Amino acid sequence: MLSMYGEAILVTLKITLISTAIAYLIGIPLGVLLYCTSKGSIFPNGPLNAVVGFVVNIIRSVPFIIALVMIQPLAKIIVGSKIGDTAFIFYLVVAAGPFIARMVESSLKEVDAGVIEAAQSMGSNNWQIITKVLLPEAKPSLITGSAIAITTILGYTPMTYLVAGGGLGQLAIQYGLYRFNENIMYISSLLLIILVQIFQEVLSRLARHSDKRIRNK
Template sequence: MTFDGTTVSMLLTGIGESLFMVFTSSFFSYLFGIPLGIILVVTDKDGIYPIPWLQRTLGLIINLFRSVPFIILLISVTPVTRAIVGTILGPKAIVPPLVIAAAPYVARVVESSLKEVDSGVIEAAKSMGASVSQIIWKVLLPETKPSLLIGAALSVTTILSYSAMAGFVGGGGLGDIAIRYGYYRYQTEMMLVTVAIIVIIVQIIQETGMRLSKKSDKRIR
């Protein structure tokens, strides 16, 4: 095949659609995932406001959603997608299932980062009379900012890999191009090009996350 103007335009459109799906989904995934991760840590039996039954119940729900393969989830939540965005086709239609799939993953990433905070730091904040909200906003989140940024890079790249499956249901993006041309039409060159573009995007996201993490790490000066 030849990479003429039409092909280049199609690839640029695919890149734009993929980035739209990934960053929109990432925003909403973190909008839900960060509070969920905080609740998991705070309500743990060793947390700053223990509510074991809530922590266990929320953890079970999160694990259930994480265990469902994305392609199955994508099809299963079709009625929800239609109710939210009014269609089950195109990049916008992939955002709701991406958020449903990624938010539990983000919650676990956030939980893992927050648990890295030294218990002594938390105890010191408690001894000074800090409230639960103050400990969260002034101790937990600031102390784990570098780790959270690295986790964000990993989460976004995971969401990008999920979005590549959108092509199976007409969701658009680079995954759709790879499937329609590379798989169904046996155009291996197109498949390789889309994979190469995805790899480049992943590298850019990871490198950006690492740089931001190092810049925000108070231990590195």
């Protein structure tokens, strides 16, 4: 029994961490693009911002369970299967990427405009402003956002059972709910809650540690 829970925890962590990492590889560039092309930013481009924003909003507005069904043919083309853990990671990435992009954009908007203007006055180009000013200054907010993202993705993992995936959610639903085994259902749910709390606490502490305003007090 313990080995069953241990394996389910490992599968859940694998799905959550891999999908979060890939979603951030997509979401950060998209978020930076949305911020930088907005009105009054470092290289405003209204049409591009409108198109990217429209696509991001469309994907974000589709409920995850519906998106999971709609993009199964795309999953078959890209990852070679509509079911299993790898396919579910793909579904999570598609759903989480635009969500993360908006969070990144929001974090960048919190950066003091005076810091950006100072960098521009010293001759910094756009790439230097993004990599050496915007992202470092927004780091605490970005880390706080990552806590929200990773716990949201973790909350989606129980839906793995829909595509024959594994993990704590699949254990709770398939072996707990459907087989009327309350012990498995409650223990699996409790383990999911514990994982959420661990991620939230670790990332919140990391965000506070990286915030210069708090460190300098």
